[in-house]
Amino acid sequence: MSSTLIVQLDMERFCEEAGIPATYVIEIVEHGIIEPQGRTPDVWRFDDYELAIAQRATKLHNDLEMEWEGVALALDLIEEVQQLRAENQRLKQQLGRFVGDL
Secondary structure: OOOOOOOOEOHHHHHHHHOOOHHHHHHHHHOOOOOOEOOOOOOOEEOHHHHHHHHHHHHHHHHOOOOHHHHHHHHHHHHHHHHHHHHHHHHHHHHHHHHHOO
């Protein structure tokens, strides 16, 4: 039996781990880039995945001087490209098996 450890961070710890100010976290949440558990910043809880997304969002915001709306769109497009690449790879493998059977 395997178990998965889910790490949850409060706002203060999340900011420390991500290396970003709380104002950025609030902006990132308001733009739907990440969705913490809890209704208000004082009770928000974040997991490891959201930490990675927040760091990527902050890098786009700072390095490319993008507004948060643009960051949200860019991250959506990056995720879509990754999904399409995975699907393409899966289809190539299926085709390879089919062609190999001929």
